[in-house]
Amino acid sequence: MLSRHPSRRLLGLLGLVVAGIAFALHWRRNPSPCPYSQRRWIDLPRPVITRSRVRDLLGPRPGERVLEVGPGTGYYTLPVARSLEPDGTLHAADVQPAMVEHLQTRLQEANRRNVEPVGGDAQALPYADDSFEAAYLVLVLGEIPDQERALAELRRVLKPGGRLVVGELLPDPHFVRAGQLRRRAERQGFRFEERDGTPIGYVARLSVPA
Structure with a gap:
């Protein structure tokens, strides 16, 4: 039987949408990692930022020391x-013990x-200077409260000539636009x-000058 109160159902759906938008805005303004209790979402297939695309742009080589x-x-x-x-x-390195x-x-x-x-916290990585040939982070940078500090840490632990790959994808509320990434990363050296991708997501490679 159809509901005699379609307006109530509509208001209920509208309330859910508004609550979802409010949650997304709050999460964007207060960046934090995806909780371990929600881990099933981070194992879903990821268009654009596929495993092969990330690996190909990172170019990991036998014998290298790499940081994720x-x-x-x-x-x-x-x-x-x-x-x-x-x-x-x-x-x-992950900041959440349950994920580790x-x-x-x-x-x-x-x-x-x-x-x-x-x-390990991306804002204070537990490694010495010049420790890695390459590093990468996917759907992570926007979750870090101080992105420039994290980029400075990555710059510190990468060797001269080292590679950094960053992946981002909508509708992640912490999405970092490619232009933002470039400006922040260049300020850190x-x-x-x-950049490889589409309007909804990308994988970008940066490097430390040799």
């Missing part, structure tokens, strides 16, 4: 780690030994090299 910031449950971790074999290492534990379990199940998950 904000790996979450490891959506990009395993493909990149395989490209570093036989003697390269992928360090995966989840990733450790996933790596054990996959018998993947060249990944080192660690707890990066050189903008390439």
Whole structure:
């Protein structure tokens, strides 16, 4: 039977939409990582910022030491780690202990030994200067309260000539536009090299001048 009060249903739906918009605006103004309880969403397929596109633009090579910031449950971790074999290492730093534990379990199940998950804040990375040949973060930069500080930290831990790949995709409320990324990264000493994507998302590569 059809509802005798369609206006109430409409108002209810409108209320949900308004609440959703309000939540998105609040989340954008108060950046924070995706909660572990919502991890199922970060394992969904990602158009534009695919695993292959990220890996190809990053160009990981056997024997390199690479950093992933904000790996979450490891959506990009395993493909990149395989490209570093036989003697390269992928360090995966996440600010959420639950994500680090989840990733450790996933790596054990996959018998993947060249990944080192660690707890770490992108605004104060637990690594020495010039530690890595490359680094990447996907759907992460906008979640960091001080993006320029995080970019400065990435600049610090990358070797001269090192590569940085950043991926962003709408409708992420923390979406960082390519122009914003370029301006902020260049202020921290990066050189903008390439952008691959569409109007709704992109993967960009930057580098540290040699």
